Amino acid sequence: xxxxxxxxxxxxxxxxxxxxxxxxxxxxxxxxxxxxxxxxxxxxxxxxxxxxxxxxxxxxxxxxxxxxxxxxxxxxxxxxxxxxxxxxxxxxxxx
Numbered sequence: 001x002x003x004x005x006x007x008x009x010x011x012x013x014x015x016x017x018x019x020x021x022x023x024x025x026x027x028x029x030x031x032x033x034x035x036x037x038x039x040x041x042x043x044x045x046x047x048x049x050x051x052x053x054x055x056x057x058x059x060x061x062x063x064x065x066x067x068x069x070x071x072x073x074x075x076x077x078x079x080x081x082x083x084x085x086x087x088x089x090x091x092x093x094x095x
Contacts, residue, residue, distance in 0.1 A: 003071065013067070013074045020063040021056075023049065 003010040010016050014025050027046055030039060050056060068075055
């Protein structure tokens, strides 16, 4: 099954995040080996975006939860089996 956001095909969890945010994931997470100057510039850009869109973190959490629920296979999530019965305290033994 193929997934699309705004006409763009999504092939990975990074694609979901980037298309949902409208910014590259690297802006928020950084990249390996970035210099202090590159990091400072990236953080300045992120601060500017958050100042302009203060609701972005809440929106991102909602989007991420929806994506995980809809496409758990992208994240290697396996539902855990629930116990078939409840444990009950035995008479005279504290639970």
